[in-house]
Each structure stands twice: as structure tokens, then as C-alpha cells.
Amino acid sequence: MASGKRKKKVETVFLVCEETGMYNYTIRRKPGGEKLKLKRFCPKLRRHTLHVEKKK
Numbered sequence: 001m002a003s004g005k006r007k008k009k010v011e012t013v014f015l016v017c018e019e020t021g022m023y024n025y026t027i028r029r030k031p032g033g034e035k036l037k038l039k040r041f042c043p044k045l046r047r048h049t050l051h052v053e054k055k056k
Contacts, residue, residue: 015051017042024051 008030015025015038022044027036036053 011055013053013055015040016054017044018050018052020044020049023054 010028011031012026012028013036014023015027015036016023017040020042022042024042025040029036036051038051039048040051041047042049042051
């Protein structure tokens with residue numbers, strides 16, 4: 001029988017720019033934990049801004 005193979009629980013979340021509200025990045029991560037807050041490049045503003053995690 002097929003044993004030892006388990007599917008990992010992974011969710012897709014989006015990183016949204018706090019200043020423009022644009023969805024610039026998508027990441028896959030394990031569920032749980034606190035929301036991500038990362039400084040990423042915003043192409044509209046052409047500079048690094050704070051991006052927060054948002055589920056869709």
C-alpha cells in the first residue's frame with residue numbers, strides 16, 4: 001500500500017502594499033502564526049514599502 005506519503009497543508013497568501021493597496025506578491029506558507037509584515041518593492045511607487053499579508 002501507499003504509506004509514508006502525506007500532503008502538506010499549505011495556503012496561498014498575498015502581500016499587499018499598505019500605501020497603494022496593490023497585490024504585488026503571492027507566497028505559499030503553512031497556516032497559523034502571525035501575519036507577515038515585510039518591506040518589499042512596490043512597482044507603482046518605485047520604492048520599498050511595507051507589505052502586509054492578506055488572504056483571498
